[in-house]
Amino acid sequence: MAVPSASMSTRNKKHFLGVPAPLGYVAGVGRGATGFTTRSDIGPARDANDVSDDRHAPPPAKRAKKKEEEEEEEEDLNDSNYDDFNGYGVSLFSKDPYDKDDEEADAIYEEIDKRMDEKRKEYREKRLRQELERYRQERPKIQQQFSDLKRELVNVSEMDWKNIPEVGDARNRKQRNPRAEKFTPLPDSILSHNLGGQTTTSIDPSSSFSSPGSGGGMLTPTGDLDLRKIGQARNTLMNVKLMQASDSVEGQTVVDPKGYLTDLQSMIPTYGGDINDIKKARLLLKSVRETNPNHPPAWIASARLEEVTGKLQAARNLIMKGCEDNPMSEDLWLEAARLQPPDTAKAVIAKSVTYISTSVRIWIKAADLESKIEAKRRVYRKALKLIPHSVRLWKAAVELEEPEDAKTLLSRAVECCSTSVDLWLALARLETPDNARKVLNKARENIPTDRQIWTTAAKLEEANGKKHMVDKIIDRAISSLKANGVEINREHWFKEAMEAEKSGAVYTCQVIIKSIIGVGVEEEDRKHTWIQDAETCAQQGALECARSVYAYALKIFPRKKSIWLRAAYFEKQYGTRESLEKLLQRAVKHCPTNETLWLMGAKSKWLANEVDAARYLLSLAFQANPNSEEIWLAAVKLESENSQYERARQLLKKARELAPTPRVMMKSVKLEWALNNLDAALNLVNKALEKFDEFPKLWLMKGQIEEQKNDYTAALDTYNQATKKCSTSIPLWKLLANLERQINQISTARSVLDRGRLKNPKNPELWLESIRIEMKPDGVRNMAHALMAQALQKFPKSGILWAEAIFMEPRAQRKTKSVDALKKCEHDPIVLLAVSKLFWCEHKITKCRDWFNRTVKIDPDYGDAWAYFYKFELLNGTKEQQQEVQKKCIAAEPHHGEEWCKVSKNIANWVLNIEQILNIVANELPIPI
Structure with missing residues (x-):
């Protein structure tokens, strides 16, 4: 009996032996076992969370039946259990029949869903396009990033292209250090030996052009090989053939050997598309032609397809076949004339006239095909006999005639086309003034609803010096048009006024503006609308129209300062000095308390070197606006600019007594400072700061004067006091930081700027100053980049920070x-x-x-x-x-x-x-x- 090894005993050992039971574990609970408990253990009733007691389970038959019912309740995935609406499973209405009413209701709901989807389709596609454009702007393609560099490739010369190095693998030593290839030509003797010894230069006609190793070789070993002579013979034979092809029977050269291949290249179709697409299109168009041969667009499309693919003759044949099937289609005849050569096109157009003699387009094409003026005239006259009511033909015919003949032709034209305004106006332009009046009167009788006839009559009277008739004509025009039910459209009449100005009829333009400027404008909207009209006219270059609008607006609102100012700025930009001064003289009479109008007039006189006139205007302005700060300072500037410093001092002294404002005090200090009277300037600024210690420019001037006197300690004290009094003044913090950096150390300047940023947390200029200090030689560049990153997070829309950040980056x-x-x-x-x-x-x-x-x-x-x-x-x-x-x-x-x-x-x-x-x-x- 074999003893089990240690590895086998380890493998058979259960993993849960010797391990403590998990929390809540009850032995045998998975098999239905329960612990032995008494009522004294659990109380009068069983706990709801206790393990169920299956000792009194139902009999096996009932358990089997219950199991079968549970299995039936599971989802049946059989195809017979599949429903179109509910899928697999039982639905609430699965047993009900599906009749026509249900089908109709489902169809209606489906149509409603489609309709709602179509309504949302446009919005959905628009939103997708906007999201795609936004995505492309934020993440442009590499192709877009290099588009400007690609455009510059046109400037690369051919030599630069040739000198571009080949791309190679840097890891390959042979490619990094290539050696020049050496070619050594082989002698003829080696080539002759490789061909099998001795050969002959003659060719056996019965032999085939096979390789030397094949059965029927074309070279026979009869003589020595001379490859040079073979090449010479080949060149001679080619020259003979080219000479034969290039000479005709008469001995003149008709073929250029050098340009022969170029001519062949020109015969290649220029269409660069897929040939399969052409075949498909050709089949589709053929099907359309055969299905409906009386459809002209099918024939035109077929002809153009053949034209694009280079088969011009096939295109001509197709279009002529279409003309035979559809002889009443002018589009087909015109397309046929376009595809044909000029001589053949004339015959095609002549044939088309026999079918469609009343087609204006065909007659115009026939005239265009003629090269001589007389022939064109004959064509148009013949056309007008057949189509006398065509305005287009009359205009084309008149353009070819001399003035006298054109007048005769137009007289006949207005009889045939009495409702054409252009023909009446053209005839009036060619007639004498008296006859032109008669022509325009007849035109008004025939066309009582057109405004151009009336405006032309007004321009005619102005050209003849009868300006008093212009007002009557325009008034009668508006009343007559209203009586005939024509709406007076302000935009259309403004265009007529602009056209009158372009033609030189300025008075007619002014009368038109005056007559229609108030039409359709509410009383409370007049000022705003008229100013907008004037600006629109000025933008379109109609300066007289704009002047007329301003003149009428000032006539209605003579006390409105805003209209006078806009009119003055208009004259300053577009008018002359005389027109500006004339307007300002009227303006100050109506609005004497407006300082800007007085100052504009004085400045205009001063720029024209009329200093006395400027002084006189300012004196009048003083009378109308006593103790006005702007006028005081303008007078001071006038005297100081003209080197009248003593008069400027006296004016400032009087201004300090009568109107002691911060600006007056600042100008007083500036004058003394500019004249290098530093002590007097310091005394003035100290007096000014006693009254206006919250005016930052006074502190700035005091600190700069002390710096100029090299009194840096006093300047430092001044700036420190200033930052306490005027903590929101950014220039004060910057000057203090720069002075601290010059006198003390950069760390002191850093602390100053830190305090400034705490006082002004929403100002990016102090952040920029901190960054620039660190970018200087005694700063820390890494700290500058860190500060820039923080600043851009705080102020992502700050232009000064982004501009600095661009040049802080490497090139x-x-x-x-x-x-x-x-x-x-x-x-x-x-x-x-x-x-x-x-x-x-x-x-x-x-x-x-x-x-x-x-x-x-x-x-x-x-x-x-x-x-x-x-x-x-x-x-x-x-x-x-x-x-x-x-x-x-x-x-x-x-x-x-x-x-x-x-x-x-x-x-x-x-x-x-x-x-x-x-x-x-x-x-x-x-x-x-």
Whole structure:
């Protein structure tokens, strides 16, 4: 007897032996066993959670029956148990019959579901398209990211293509260091030995062209092999054949050997689609033609299919067959004429006229096929005999005639087509003024519902110097059109006024505007509607129409300051200096308390070097607006700009006595500071701060004056006091941080900016200043990147942060960063300027210019964009482009921008104009790298 091994005993050992029982385990409970309990153990009744006692189980027969019932209740997956509506299983109504009423009801519900699905289909598809577009914008394909680089491949020369290295495996040493292949030609003797010894150069006609190793070889060993002579013989034979093919019977060359293959290439069909698709389309169209031969589009489609595939003759045959089956279809005849050569097309059109003699399109095609003017005229005259009521034929015929003949032809045309406005107007233009009036009167009798006839009559009277008749004609036109049931549409009449202005009839334009400007406008909406009408006219270049609208609006609302201001800005942009000053003179009479109107008039006089007239206007403005801060400061600026510093001091002194405002005090300090009277400026600013200690610009000026005097300790105290009084002023925090960095350490500057950010948690400029301090040589660049990440999380829409973040990245990652910046700040001028500089770094001149134009268009007041644009044109543009940028910048008068304000706000440059500031800023700007 074999003793069981240790491994076998281990394998047979039960895994639960020696292991404590799990929580809640009752031995034998799975087999129905229960513990022995008494009533004293469990109380008067059995616990609901106790194990069931199956000692009194039902008899086996009942248990079997119960088991069968449970099995029947299980799902029956037989095909006989399948129902179309409920699937496998028993339904509530499975035993009921399915009659026609049920079928009809189901059909109705199905139609309702389809209808509801169709209603939602458009919305669902639109939403899917929007989601797909949003997804593509957020995650563009690699193909889209490199589309601009692909477009630049057109600039790659052929030599550059050839010099592109082959792609190889860098791990393979042979591919990394390839060796030049060497080819050594074999001598003829070796070739002759390999062919089996001696051969002959003659060919046995009975022999076949088989290989030397086959049964019937074509070479016989009779002589020595000379491969060079074989090649010469082959070339001679080819030349003979080409000469024979290239010479005709007369001895002239009719075939170009060099261009022979090119001609063969031109005979290949140019269609690049699948040939199977062509066959399918051909069969389908053939079926359509045979099923309904009287359907012209089938014949046209078949002919065009053959034309596309290069079988032009088959197309012509098909279309002519279609014309035979459908001789009354003008589309078929026109298509046939198009496919035929010019001479044959004339015959086709002539044949079509015999079937359809009243087709205007066929007659026009017949005239187009003629090359001579006289022949065209004959065709049109013959056509007009058959179709005298066709306006299109009359117009085409008149265009070919001389003025005198055209007048005669138009006289006949208006008789045949008396309802054509164009023909009446064309005849009126060719007639003399007196006859033109008669023609227009006849036109009004025949067509009483057209406004163009009335406006043409008004323009005619204005051209003849009878302006008093223009008002009568326009009034009669409106009343006559209303009497004939024509609705007076403001948009249509505005278009007529614009057309009158383009034709030079300015008075007619003004009368039309005056007559219809109030039509269909509610009384409370007049001001808003008229201003909108004027702006629309100005945008479309109809300046006289816009002036007429403003003139009428000012006549109705002479006390409305907003209309006077809009009219003044319009004249400033589109008009002359004289028209602006004339308007402003009227404006200040009606609105004498409006300071802006007075200041615009004074500035216009000052720009025209009429300083005395500007002073006189400002004195009148003082009388109308005593103690006005704006007028005081305008007078001070006028005197200081003209170097009348003493008069400016006196004006400021009087202003401080009569109207002591913070701005007046600031201008007083600035004047003394600009004239380098630093002590007087400090005394003034200290007095001003006693009254206006919450005006941040006074603190800024005091600190900068003390810095200029090299009193950095006093400046530091000033800035510290200022940040307590004016904690929301960002320039104060920036100046304090920069001064702390210069005097003390960078850690002190960091703490200053931290305090500033705590006081101004929603301002990104202080975050940007902290980042820039860390980017300096004594800063920590890693800390700068960490601060930038935090700042972008707090301010994801901040353009100044994104613009800085683009150039903080390595060159290879800047483009990706710029895409993210544009997604977040699409219309931010600072981000657009950063993208422009990015294209400048990549030497993409055209794109860079486009982005600069986009930047200055979005925000013309952003001076940094103009300065960078001007520097870009100085380096890459022509003189005309440089002057254009300079001119636009002077017109825009920018005031903002970090680099721009460094120069414009510098007290040493206080008398410089826009052009001078632009040149200084552009020269100081670094070239982007």
